Amino acid sequence: MIYREAGQFKTSYATDQMMFPILQDRIFMILVIAVAYLIPLIANEYWLQAVLIPFLILSLAAIGLNLLTGYAGQLSLGTGGFMAVGGYMTYKITTAFPDLNVLIAVLLAGLLAALVGLVFGIPSLRIKGFYLAVATLAAQFFILWLFNKVGWFVNYSPSGTITAPPRTLLGIMVTGPEATAPVRYLVVLTFLAFFALAAKNLVRGRIGRSWMAIRDMDIAAEIIGIRPFQTKLLAFAISSFYCGVAGGLYVFFYLGSAETEAFDIALSFSVLFMIIIGGLGSILGSILGAAFITMVPIFLTNAPPLIGLSMPIDLQKHIEVMLFGSLIVFFLIVEPRGLARLWQIAKEKFRLWPFPH
Amino acid sequence: MTQRARQIGDALLKVEGVHLSFGGVKALSDVSFEIREHEILAIIGPNGAGKSSMLNVINGFYHPQEGTITYKGETRKRMKPHAAAKTGIARTFQNIALFRGMSTLDNIMTGRLLKMRRNFLWQALYWGPAKNEEMAHRASVERIIDFLEIQSIRRTPVGRLPYGLQKRVELGRALAAEPDLLLLDEPMAGMNVEEKEDMCRFVLDVNDEFGTTIALIEHDMSVVMDISDRVVVLDYGRKIADGTPDQVRADRVVIDAYLGVSHDQSETAEQA
Amino acid sequence: MEILNAFFVAPFVDMGSDYIFFAEVVIAGVLTGVMYSLVALGFVLIFKASGVFNFSQGVMVLFAALTLVGLMEHGAPVWLALIGTVLVMIALAFAVEWVMLRRLVNQEEIVLFMSTIGLSFVLQGLGEMVWGSNVKALDIGIPSEPFEVGGILLNEFDLFAAASGAVLVGVLAVFFHYTRIGRALRAVADDHQAALSVGIPLRTIWIIVWSVAGMVGLVAGIMWGAKSGVQFSLSLIALKALPVLILGGFTSVPGAIVGGLIIGVGEKIAEIYWGPLFGGAIENWFAYVLALVFLLFRPQGLFGEKIIERV
Numbered sequence: 001m002i003y004r005e006a007g008q009f010k011t012s013y014a015t016d017q018m019m020f021p022i023l024q025d026r027i028f029m030i031l032v033i034a035v036a037y038l039i040p041l042i043a044n045e046y047w048l049q050a051v052l053i054p055f056l057i058l059s060l061a062a063i064g065l066n067l068l069t070g071y072a073g074q075l076s077l078g079t080g081g082f083m084a085v086g087g088y089m090t091y092k093i094t095t096a097f098p099d100l101n102v103l104i105a106v107l108l109a110g111l112l113a114a115l116v117g118l119v120f121g122i123p124s125l126r127i128k129g130f131y132l133a134v135a136t137l138a139a140q141f142f143i144l145w146l147f148n149k150v151g152w153f154v155n156y157s158p159s160g161t162i163t164a165p166p167r168t169l170l171g172i173m174v175t176g177p178e179a180t181a182p183v184r185y186l187v188v189l190t191f192l193a194f195f196a197l198a199a200k201n202l203v204r205g206r207i208g209r210s211w212m213a214i215r216d217m218d219i220a221a222e223i224i225g226i227r228p229f230q231t232k233l234l235a236f237a238i239s240s241f242y243c244g245v246a247g248g249l250y251v252f253f254y255l256g257s258a259e260t261e262a263f264d265i266a267l268s269f270s271v272l273f274m275i276i277i278g279g280l281g282s283i284l285g286s287i288l289g290a291a292f293i294t295m296v297p298i299f300l301t302n303a304p305p306l307i308g309l310s311m312p313i314d315l316q317k318h319i320e321v322m323l324f325g326s327l328i329v330f331f332l333i334v335e336p337r338g339l340a341r342l343w344q345i346a347k348e349k350f351r352l353w354p355f356p357h
Numbered sequence: 358m359t360q361r362a363r364q365i366g367d368a369l370l371k372v373e374g375v376h377l378s379f380g381g382v383k384a385l386s387d388v389s390f391e392i393r394e395h396e397i398l399a400i401i402g403p404n405g406a407g408k409s410s411m412l413n414v415i416n417g418f419y420h421p422q423e424g425t426i427t428y429k430g431e432t433r434k435r436m437k438p439h440a441a442a443k444t445g446i447a448r449t450f451q452n453i454a455l456f457r458g459m460s461t462l463d464n465i466m467t468g469r470l471l472k473m474r475r476n477f478l479w480q481a482l483y484w485g486p487a488k489n490e491e492m493a494h495r496a497s498v499e500r501i502i503d504f505l506e507i508q509s510i511r512r513t514p515v516g517r518l519p520y521g522l523q524k525r526v527e528l529g530r531a532l533a534a535e536p537d538l539l540l541l542d543e544p545m546a547g548m549n550v551e552e553k554e555d556m557c558r559f560v561l562d563v564n565d566e567f568g569t570t571i572a573l574i575e576h577d578m579s580v581v582m583d584i585s586d587r588v589v590v591l592d593y594g595r596k597i598a599d600g601t602p603d604q605v606r607a608d609r610v611v612i613d614a615y616l617g618v619s620h621d622q623s624e625t626a627e628q629a
Numbered sequence: 630m631e632i633l634n635a636f637f638v639a640p641f642v643d644m645g646s647d648y649i650f651f652a653e654v655v656i657a658g659v660l661t662g663v664m665y666s667l668v669a670l671g672f673v674l675i676f677k678a679s680g681v682f683n684f685s686q687g688v689m690v691l692f693a694a695l696t697l698v699g700l701m702e703h704g705a706p707v708w709l710a711l712i713g714t715v716l717v718m719i720a721l722a723f724a725v726e727w728v729m730l731r732r733l734v735n736q737e738e739i740v741l742f743m744s745t746i747g748l749s750f751v752l753q754g755l756g757e758m759v760w761g762s763n764v765k766a767l768d769i770g771i772p773s774e775p776f777e778v779g780g781i782l783l784n785e786f787d788l789f790a791a792a793s794g795a796v797l798v799g800v801l802a803v804f805f806h807y808t809r810i811g812r813a814l815r816a817v818a819d820d821h822q823a824a825l826s827v828g829i830p831l832r833t834i835w836i837i838v839w840s841v842a843g844m845v846g847l848v849a850g851i852m853w854g855a856k857s858g859v860q861f862s863l864s865l866i867a868l869k870a871l872p873v874l875i876l877g878g879f880t881s882v883p884g885a886i887v888g889g890l891i892i893g894v895g896e897k898i899a900e901i902y903w904g905p906l907f908g909g910a911i912e913n914w915f916a917y918v919l920a921l922v923f924l925l926f927r928p929q930g931l932f933g934e935k936i937i938e939r940v
Binding site: 325 | 739
Binding site: 012013016198199201202205206207209210212213215216217219224225226227228234 | 447456480
């Protein structure tokens with residue numbers, strides 16, 4: 001009986017077009033964000049570092065990919081590559097300009113990633129679907145190869161590794177080995193909160209609608225006056241910006257140091273999993289999907305000992321891989337439109353409760 | 358059909374000597390006609406006569422090998438569809454081309470994309486000018502929703518709507534662009550009598566209230582004879598007649614080529 | 630000028646001056662290409678008959694090879710192990726149809742694609758759980774003596790590989806063109822609904838293509854495994870099969886063969902003659918860039934039909 005919209009009359013289009021038109025949803029979202037900011041008070045180092053920080057960063061990358069694949073309908077397997085651009089460029093920028101705020105370095109690196117995404121988006125003028133996926137694979141492999149081969153990108157470090165140097169924000173250490181997990185968590189959370197809202201705004205306005213129009217029927221979109229090429233390129237650029245920012249955060253606020261292997265094709269695939277499990281064309285879904293994909297393996301690793309089962313480590317690893325695969329298939333069969341759709345159904349049910357219809 | 362709010366004016370669009378072929382197949386050969394301001398022009402003809410191809414040429418989706426299109430005094434040979442949209446040409450499709458993943462409201466809002474100016478940074482913030490712009494367009498889209506009487510399906514994904522309503526939403530999307538020239542490709546195909554009557558009413562109202570010039574393709578002869586000011590008849594990619602409904606009805610060539618044996622019962626022409 | 634020379638003249642001079650070495654490079658490329666072709670062939674079969682973009686084809690190669698080696702390690706003679714593996718692959722086809730395909734009918738392409746990625750995880754975990762995850766040598770007694778023809782060094786094994794690839798393609802071609810099942814398959818590939826309406830059992834067809842794709846995978850697995858050991862990296866050739874498919878078109882069997890050879894030879898030549906200019910290891914991305922450039926000029930692939938857009 002709590003979740004009701006009865007009595008909430010909308011008297012202007014502005015209130016009708018709000019992100020969360022139902023009062024209870026607004027309260028719920030504010031609560032979620034507040035709780036997220038208070039988590040460092042209760043969570044321990046392990047949870048923050050190994051679970052929550054990667055979850056938040058990958059959520060951001062998933063939102064980026066969802067803008068491109070879920071909204072604009074352009075399949076991409078190059079997420080890892082675009083994230084690598086963000087990571088490596090943040091490193092270049094912050095080592096070249098040590099006085100520049102590291103968060104600005106991350107954003108600038110995101111812009112460079114957007115530029116790279118723009119270039120690799122050009123083939124989308126002529127090719128679609130799985131064919132386009134191959135173009136983005138070219139981005140994935142070429143970018144990593146470039147960072148491996150050209151010493152300039154890693155400041156000629158012989159090991160080819162980039163390491164986050166210590167940087168401060170308002171006098172507090174935010175990157176480097178000295179930075180504590182709660183601080184890094186809060187920075188990453190702020191990034192995600194801001195960019196998730198921005199993405200939500202984008203997709204409910206003109207740009208989101210032109211992306212979806214291209215996705216649903218590109219010919220009709222063109223005939224009502226949408227320029228397909230520009231629209232797709234914008235999707236590539238904004239999506240790559242998100243991925244680039246996520247890549248910068250990934251190196252500086254999570255890994256601490258990285259080689260190109262951190263951004264290999266497996267990362268591209270896992271981000272793709274996130275948006276499909278979470279729901280294509282849903283910002284909330286991207287976050288739910290990221291939670292699912294980052295937490296299930298952790299759960300699978302920790303569950304057997306909890307119920308008193310012990311098994312050889314490699315056997316457990318294999319079972320984990322199998323279960324993970326089965327879960328993906330299971331979810332696709334149960335709800336191909338993802339967790340976001342399940343969430344929506346649950347809300348509908350709750351709204352009508354106790355009546356079935 | 359005698360009292361009209363606006364008088365039919367000069368030619369808004371002129372098609373001259375258009376040839377179009379795909380590989381060896383001729384779709385249109387030497388077609389010329391004009392669409393006059395504020396009129397309702399019907400393009401009729403048997404299946405495969407090149408009617409849809411003609412609309413596709415007008416809004417730039419197909420590029421004719423020969424011939425010119427003069428629109429608002431400007432002559433052109435090639436044009437991209439989105440450029441055509443910018444100059445005020447909107448259309449609907451024979452096989453509904455709505456964005457199935459989006460709601461009715463969003464679909465109609467896409468019709469106003471060309472009129473929205475704020476860039477993506479404003480959009481991302483959804484604040485100030487971007488928000489005001491969104492609200493202004495929402496208001497005009499709501500007027501179209503009222504006009505087409507589809508308030509109740511505002512939030513329904515169009516993929517779930519019945520066929521007749523989808524056609525109506527598609528008309529709404531075209532209207533949202535406030536076009537000068539509206540191309541309707543079989544707006545009443547597959548509808549029952551009541552739905553057809555509704556659609557006729559909308560078409561006439563659009564023409565009357567907004568003064569929009571309309572070119573439509575239709576197979577139902579009674580509809581064509583009732584609502585159109587002039588009729589162009591195509592057969593095998595050639596124009597065989599052009600005139601008022603009465604003239605066309607009486608035209609020997611049309612009767613022979615198109616209406617077949619049923620000389621005086623134009624209502625049964627559909628089956629031809 | 631020096632750069633232009635290094636890119637556009639010197640490599641060709643190298644090719645001409647040591648043509649025996651060049652021939653060996655091409656042959657090595659052809660053999661890699663045969664492997665790509667075999668994997669791409671599995672893709673094409675499944676894509677044609679069920680519209681599923683089967684990402685797990687690469688893992689199926691690994692799984693088949695692992696099963697074969699595993700059976701042989703447990704003392705089965707080669708012929709028995711082969712039969713056993715074929716049976717396992719057929720059982721796999723049944724399982725895929727039962728568990729996945731029939732429940733995902735009419736879903737969007739990307740959902741089907743994702744489900745095959747899920748399947749590839751399951752197969753990989755299963756294969757390694759049952760048979761272990763260390764690198765295994767595969768020896769089913771294919772001769773591998775090197776010999777010389779006109780100064781060019783060849784290996785019996787390579788010839789054998791090429792020949793069995795050719796035989797496999799021939800058998801498949803005959804199967805598709807002259808048998809009743811083959812006709813049904815082509816009908817399904819053309820139009821699912823129409824095929825259903827004339828009484829072709831879709832599910833049976835799916836099981837058959839997945840079985841055939843499994844056997845094609847087995848052949849690829851034997852070839853590749855005998856050459857460089859059965860290991861996880863086998864499954865990664867699936868990614869290389871993508872540009873092959875682009876080149877050949879997703880639905881063309883000859884396209885898969887020709888595309889595989891072009892990519893195989895192209896990347897070997899590029900690596901040997903142009904690789905040093907880029908600092909090496911360009912094999913990683915060359916195939917994708919080649920496919921990309923190709924796509925820009927011919928989006929429908931080598932053997933695909935021109936797409937005419939309609940509204």
